[in-house]
Amino acid sequence: MSEHPPQFSVKKLWIILLALTAAEVVYGEIGNRNFYEQKLLLWGGLLIFAYFKGYYIYQYFMHMKYEGAIVKGNVWFTVPLVIYFMIMLWPDTAANDKLNYEIAHQLDPMTGDIATIIEGSRNLVNEEFRYLYDDYAATHPGAEIHGEGGN
Amino acid sequence: MTTAITSYDPAVDAPEHHHPVYDYDSGPPVDRGKFAIWVFLGTEIMFFTGLIGTYIVLRAGSPEWPNPAHRLAVGITAFNTFVLICSSATVVAGLFAVQKDDLAGLRKWWGLSILLGAGFVGIQVYEYVHLIQHGMTPNQDLFWSTFYLMTGLHGIHVVVGVLWLAAVYVQVLRGGFSSKNWVGLELAGLYWHFVDLVWVLLFTLIYLM
Numbered sequence: 001m002s003e004h005p006p007q008f009s010v011k012k013l014w015i016i017l018l019a020l021t022a023a024e025v026v027y028g029e030i031g032n033r034n035f036y037e038q039k040l041l042l043w044g045g046l047l048i049f050a051y052f053k054g055y056y057i058y059q060y061f062m063h064m065k066y067e068g069a070i071v072k073g074n075v076w077f078t079v080p081l082v083i084y085f086m087i088m089l090w091p092d093t094a095a096n097d098k099l100n101y102e103i104a105h106q107l108d109p110m111t112g113d114i115a116t117i118i119e120g121s122r123n124l125v126n127e128e129f130r131y132l133y134d135d136y137a138a139t140h141p142g143a144e145i146h147g148e149g150g151n
Numbered sequence: 152m153t154t155a156i157t158s159y160d161p162a163v164d165a166p167e168h169h170h171p172v173y174d175y176d177s178g179p180p181v182d183r184g185k186f187a188i189w190v191f192l193g194t195e196i197m198f199f200t201g202l203i204g205t206y207i208v209l210r211a212g213s214p215e216w217p218n219p220a221h222r223l224a225v226g227i228t229a230f231n232t233f234v235l236i237c238s239s240a241t242v243v244a245g246l247f248a249v250q251k252d253d254l255a256g257l258r259k260w261w262g263l264s265i266l267l268g269a270g271f272v273g274i275q276v277y278e279y280v281h282l283i284q285h286g287m288t289p290n291q292d293l294f295w296s297t298f299y300l301m302t303g304l305h306g307i308h309v310v311v312g313v314l315w316l317a318a319v320y321v322q323v324l325r326g327g328f329s330s331k332n333w334v335g336l337e338l339a340g341l342y343w344h345f346v347d348l349v350w351v352l353l354f355t356l357i358y359l360m
Contacts, residue, residue, distance in 0.1 A: 007247050007250070010240050010243050010244050010247065011240075013240070013243075014236070014237070014240040017236045017240075018233060018236060021229065021232055021233060021236065022229075024355065024359065025225065025226075025229045025359070028220075028225070028355075028358075028359035028360075029220070029225070032218055032219075032220040032359075033220075036218060042360070043360050046355050046359050046360055047355065049355070050351055050352055050354075050355040053351045054348050054351050054352065057239065057344055057347055057348045057351065058344075058348060060243075061239050061240075061242075061243055061340075061344040061347070062341055062344045062345070062348070063337075063341075068180070068181065070180065070181045070186065071181055071185060071186070071189050074186070074189035074190055074192075074193050075189065075192070075193060075196070077193060078193050078196045078197055078200075081197060081200075082196070082197070082200050085197075085200055085201065085204055086204065089204050089205075089207070089208050
């Protein structure tokens with residue numbers, strides 16, 4: 001290949017990416033300490049930083065800004081697939097109070113048994129499944145279960 | 152007026168390897184290697200979309216999710232992110248150098264990229280060892296299983312990337328690239344930037360959010 005695509009200032013882009021990373025980490029640290037519960041503010045801000053970092057890498061380092069329709073099309077065909085995938089997952093993420101993942105527990109590293117069920121998790125699953133937690137408490141007297149219904 | 156063929160020398164007159172020669176290219180108007188790597192990267196986008204999407208579903212379905220700042224060393228991983236971004240920049244610097252026929256610059260920047268990539272893997276291994284020594288194994292809870300799954304699969308991609316950069320570096324040392332022939336460098340670079348891009352997302356999702 002003999003045609004040279006346009007070159008940009010690598011140093012300038014490097015500084016921008018490092019500045020964005022530093023700003024993102026500082027924002028994350030401040031957010032996790034001061035407004036961890038304000039998810040929209042914390043996550044929205046972090047995702048904006050991530051978006052711009054990804055944008056610069058994609059457009060300049062991966063040279064997409066200077067590519068033609070064929071190369072761009074190779075990436076854009078994934079967009080409807082990603083949207084389709086998100087739609088398929090949406091019921092699970094939107095209706096999370098109906099889920100029953102037994103995931104809010106800690107295992108004892110020595111025995112492999114459930115050692116702790118995180119406080120309140122029993123009440124967040126459907127009532128019909130809560131017997132699982134109660135059964136567990138009955139059959140594992142050594143386990144420490146927090147929250148309503150625990151021992 | 153007609154011209155008679157007076158002699159026929161296969162070495163001179165026959166097309167090379169007897170392939171027909173056309174005055175047009177039937178392929179896409181883009182380098183085939185670049186076309187192929189972007190198709191491959193498209194599948195990689197779907198792979199990581201599935202992984203991240205599953206993570207979001209599991210996290211949204213979990214009644215509680217620990218603050219990652221309480222479980223992970225964000226500082227050292229932020230430094231590792233810095234290392235990976237630097238390696239992406241040095242890959243581009245190497246590519247720009249070869250386009251100017253600066254082969255010494257290519258060797259310098261490409262070698263540095265490999266070192267930085269290996270450094271990223273080393274820091275991640277150090278993090279894993281430290282966590283496992285403190286009992287933070289994948290079977291502890293969903294936080295740790297998704298953490299190891301996502302960072303581990305990304306880590307495998309980084310290892311493959313380092314090996315690819317190293318394989319290309321062997322060709323660099325043998326003088327296999329010039330200002331007229333650098334596509335092989337660009338393809339390895341595209342994969343490496345993709346790995347960097349995915350890490351930007353994973354770092355935000357897993358370590359900061």
